[in-house]
Amino acid sequence: MPRPKPIPDNVTEIILxxxxxxxxxxxxxxxxxxxxxxxxxxxGIRREEAIGRHCWEVFRANMCESDCALKRTMQEGSTLxxxxxxxxxxxxxxxxxxxxxxxxxxxxxxxLGGVETFRDxxxxxxxxxxxxxxxxxxxxxxxNRVMHEMMAILPMVAESxxxxxxxxxxxxxxxxxxxxxxxxxxxxxxxxVAINCSALPDTLLESELFGYKSGAFTHATRDKPGYFEVTQxxxxxxDEIGETSPAFQVKLLRVLETHxxxxxxxxxxxxxxxxxxxxxxRRLADLVAEGKFRPDLFYRINVVRMVLPPLRNRxxxxxxxxxxxVERMNLLRAKAVTGVxxxxxxxxxxxxxxxxxxxxxxxxxxxxxxCSAGPIxxxxxxxxxxxxxxxxRDRTPPLAxxxxxxxxxxxxxxLKDHGYNRLAAAKALGMxxxxxxxxxxxxxxxxxxxxxxxxxGKQKTSQTTx
Amino acid sequence: MKVAITIWGDRISPVFDAARRxxxxxxxxxxIINREEATFDPEQPSNLTKALIDQEVAVLICGAVSQTPAxxxxxxxxxxxxxxxxxxxxxxxxxxxxxxxxxAFIMPGCLGAVFETDSSSTH
Numbered sequence: 089m090p091r092p093k094p095i096p097d098n099v100t101e102i103i104l105x106x107x108x109x110x111x112x113x114x115x116x117x118x119x120x121x122x123x124x125x126x127x128x129x130x131x132g133i134r135r136e137e138a139i140g141r142h143c144w145e146v147f148r149a150n151m152c153e154s155d156c157a158l159k160r161t162m163q164e165g166s167t168l169x170x171x172x173x174x175x176x177x178x179x180x181x182x183x184x185x186x187x188x189x190x191x192x193x194x195x196x197x198x199x200l201g202g203v204e205t206f207r208d209x210x211x212x213x214x215x216x217x218x219x220x221x222x223x224x225x226x227x228x229x230x231x232n233r234v235m236h237e238m239m240a241i242l243p244m245v246a247e248s249x250x251x252x253x254x255x256x257x258x259x260x261x262x263x264x265x266x267x268x269x270x271x272x273x274x275x276x277x278x279x280x281v282a283i284n285c286s287a288l289p290d291t292l293l294e295s296e297l298f299g300y301k302s303g304a305f306t307h308a309t310r311d312k313p314g315y316f317e318v319t320q321x322x323x324x325x326x327d328e329i330g331e332t333s334p335a336f337q338v339k340l341l342r343v344l345e346t347h348x349x350x351x352x353x354x355x356x357x358x359x360x361x362x363x364x365x366x367x368x369x370r371r372l373a374d375l376v377a378e379g380k381f382r383p384d385l386f387y388r389i390n391v392v393r394m395v396l397p398p399l400r401n402r403x404x405x406x407x408x409x410x411x412x413x414v415e416r417m418n419l420l421r422a423k424a425v426t427g428v429x430x431x432x433x434x435x436x437x438x439x440x441x442x443x444x445x446x447x448x449x450x451x452x453x454x455x456x457x458x459c460s461a462g463p464i465x466x467x468x469x470x471x472x473x474x475x476x477x478x479x480x481r482d483r484t485p486p487l488a489x490x491x492x493x494x495x496x497x498x499x500x501x502x503l504k505d506h507g508y509n510r511l512a513a514a515k516a517l518g519m520x521x522x523x524x525x526x527x528x529x530x531x532x533x534x535x536x537x538x539x540x541x542x543x544x545g546k547q548k549t550s551q552t553t554x
Numbered sequence: 555m556k557v558a559i560t561i562w563g564d565r566i567s568p569v570f571d572a573a574r575r576x577x578x579x580x581x582x583x584x585x586i587i588n589r590e591e592a593t594f595d596p597e598q599p600s601n602l603t604k605a606l607i608d609q610e611v612a613v614l615i616c617g618a619v620s621q622t623p624a625x626x627x628x629x630x631x632x633x634x635x636x637x638x639x640x641x642x643x644x645x646x647x648x649x650x651x652x653x654x655x656x657x658a659f660i661m662p663g664c665l666g667a668v669f670e671t672d673s674s675s676t677h
Contacts (some may be wrong), residue, residue, distance in 0.1 A: 103616065113601040131665035145639045147663050148618040150572035153562050176569055176618035247600045247626055274598050 110208075113192060113256035114143050114158060115201045130208045132177050135149070143204070149175045158202040165199060172209070180534050228264050232402035238265075238394055244271035245270070245392050251344065253389050254367040256396030259444030261403050262324060262367040265396060270323040275363060278322030289502040292530050293336060295352050296325075297341075304353025316349050316360050319527040329366040330375050330391070334382060341385045353410060364389075399441040399448065406437055407444060411453040414464075423457060428455075431462040436474050471497045496531040499524070555580050556611040557649065561591075561642050568639070571596050578611055579651045599623040603630035614623060617643065618661060625660035637664035 110127035112120050123146075124136040131138075143385050144152040151157065151173045161168055169188040177184055181358055185206045193200040203329050229476055230236065245252060246269045253264045263282050270280040285293060295304075299314030317323055332340070342362060343349045348357040366389045368375075375381035399405070410433070428436070432455075455468040465471070499517065506512040514524040528535065559566060560573040567573035573596055580588040594602045603626060606614065614627060619636045625633045638645060640659045648655060657665055 103567050131663070137662040142639075144568040146663075147571050148661070150569055152568045153574075176571065176619075176620050179662075180619060180621045180624055180636075180667070182571070182620045243622060244625070247598075247622075249600070274601050454582050495616040 108207075109379065110206045111203065112138070112143065112147075113201055113203045116162075117471070118143050118158075118363050121201065127206075130206065131175065132179075147175060147204075147206075148177075149173045149185070151187075157187050157189045158204050161191050162199055162202045165191050165193075175206075182483075199331075209360075228261060228268055229401065230405050231408055232397065233403050234397050235402060235405070238396075239380050239543060242271055245269060245394070247274070248392070249363055250391040251389050252365045252391070252397065253393045254365060255371060255374065255393065256367075256369065257398045257444055258369045259441075259446030260396040260398055261445055262327065262396060262411065265394065266323070266365045266367065267324040268366060273323070273363070275322050280323045280325070281317045281319050282327060283315060284326040286328035287335075290333050290336050293332070294339065298339075298349045298351050300352035301354045304351075314349070314351060315341070316362050317351075317358060318466075321361055323363045323365060325365045325367060327367045330368040330370045330372055337382045337385045341382065341388055344385075344388050358369070361402060368454060399444045403437060404446065407433065409448055410436065410452060413449050417453065417456045423428050423459075424461040425456060425459055426461075429465050432464050432469060433465050435466065435469065438475070452484045458498060467497065467501050481503060495527065496533055499527060499531070500533055503535065556609060556612070557581060557613045557615065557646070558606055558611045559574050559642060559646065560616040564641055564643070566615070566638055566640060566642055568617045569616070570616040570623060570636070573616065578600075578606075578609060578660055579646060581646075584650050584652065586646060598624060598628075599626040603627055603632055606630075606632055613649075615649065615655075618657060618664075637667055638659045 104124040107124070108126050111122075111124045112127050112128045113122045115121055116550075120138050120141055120143055123133075123135045126131075127138070128135055129147060131148075143158065144156075157168050157171050160166075167190040169190070171187045172184070172191075173187055174182045174184050187207050188205045190205075191199045191202050192203055194200055213332075228235070230239070252266075254265055254268060256262050266282065267280055270276060276549070283293075283296065288296060295312070295314065297314045297316055299312050299317055300308050302308055302310045326340075339349075343360060346357070347361070348359050371392070372381055372386055376383050376386045382541070393441045399409075410428055414427055417423065418425055436448070436451070445448070451470060451473070452464070454470050455464040459465070459468040469536050499513070501509070502514045502516050506516060510524060511521055514521045517524065527533075556578060558576050558578045561567055561575050561577045562573065562667055566674075567575070574593055576592045576594050578590050578592065579586045579603070588624055592605075594605070596602075599622070604675050607630060611632065613633045613635060615635045615637065615638050617637065617639060623635060626635060639661045645655065645659050648659065
């Protein structure tokens with residue numbers, strides 16, 4: 089057999105130039121000795137500029153300063169593979185990469201330097217994101233373009249100390265967004281408090297926010313700090329800001345402008361270092377035009393405005409949100425629900441969600457009551473969605489009817505699950521047997537002519553006989 | 555005038571996003587007359603800019619920096635001179651003397667980026 093021809097000397101160079109992984113070598117002084125074509129492409133630095141320079145000036149990875157892989161390799165003489173990190177290129181872009189390092193040794197085993205191989209991971213990252221299509225920030229998940237744009241600017245919004253105005257229909261996640269802003273901000277270690285302004289009358293809202301001094305009014309027997317005081321350094325969400333009175337609006341404006349507030353019954357101002365996020369389910373500009381909201385406060389609040397789209401405009405998020413809620417409720421309720429079956433998904437995708445994400449969450453929560461494992465099926469959904477609903481689909485049922493229908497489906501399904509054994513079904517539903525009988529009668533539930541007890545009894549008898 | 559510089563031993567920290575230490579010097583008539591060191595969190599650039607503005611720091615010299623912190627620093631009014639490399643004393647000495655930091659102290663492949671950031675910042 090003929091001996092193969094000896095490999096030419098420059099073959100290593102040819103191989104290094106042809107691969108798509110970046111490769112560079114360094115000497116003991118951390119100066120770059122070689123730099124291949126892919127390294128040029130990934131870093132954007134020409135070989136002539138790189139060779140002879142310190143590796144950290146060229147490579148610029150976040151691990152250079154504190155956890156250099158090459159340094160560890162050269163100290164320990166061992167190989168490190170696939171460490172994930174990022175480099176910063178001259179366009180100020182972070183490029184995710186994976187890094188492997190190995191010592192360069194002489195034939196006698198002496199360490200001459202190190203070799204670092206790195207792979208541009210941004211395409212993989214982008215594909216992974218594209219496949220998954222989601223962005224998650226705190227409890228907000230979305231693959232919707234508008235939401236993505238909003239979340240892209242969220243770190244900048246969070247970093248700034250500006251007042252933020254959140255607009256969006258009820259149930260669109262204004263509080264979640266406010267919380268995400270707080271958690272991404274330098275104030276994240278301090279408290280976050282959400283106040284619903286429409287839930288409290290004016291004077292009570294004022295005393296809750298600014299506190300009061302003893303003797304400020306009857307029964308004010310001792311000082312009470314307000315949320316602006318206990319949240320010092322943190323964030324306050326003022327929800328339903330559009331529902332506040334003109335008098336309260338004046339006081340809030342003063343707090344925002346002077347960064348100080350006066351507790352009820354006090355003559356001294358208290359300094360306030362609280363970031364205010366205002367939220368409303370209406371267009372605040374419309375309320376200003378109608379004369380129901382002070383324009384000066386509007387302009388003071390409207391520094392950064394973020395509008396949350398209703399769920400009907402981001403239906404592509406429904407599967408993602410369902411998955412999110414199922415995961416969370418499985419953990420909370422120790423269940424093993426695997427998701428929703430295709431029929432359920434079809435039904436849920438067709439719904440218009442006047443109650444937005446909160447409504448979807450409630451639907452899933454309802455299904456969790458009836459479904460312990462496996463996929464959620466149509467029969468687990470509230471009556472208005474179920475195939476078993478006695479209501480025509482083109483008619484919006486009145487609330488009482490919907491509740492009755494939901495209850496009827498729940499009872500019927502539980503009975504089915506327990507082979508129509510009334511006692512077992514009553515136990516599973518957490519009600520007395522007589523209550524179950526009363527409800528079956530009241531809701532007009534028609535049961536088949538089988539009795540759970542007798543069925544199981546017969547079975548037992550039959551087994552015994554056999 | 556006060557100048558801040560991100561440091562790593564006696565060198566400029568290679569990546570602002572992973573830097574931890576800051577040297578703040580006061581330059582008067584081409585000489586450094588005061589210096590103090592501080593630590594900071596690069597993930598909270600607005601905290602850093604607030605502290606720098608409180609101390610009347612006008613310029614921040616650093617290594618490579620990514621878009622978000624660069625935008626926060628620039629928006630605060632502090633002059634950012636990024637992609638600088640080398641020994642801290644040599645860089646500060648050159649800056650105090652009004653000598654151009656480019657091209658001697660610019661990271662490889664970043665000359666264009668520095669001039670794009672602020673053509674006047676490197677003198």
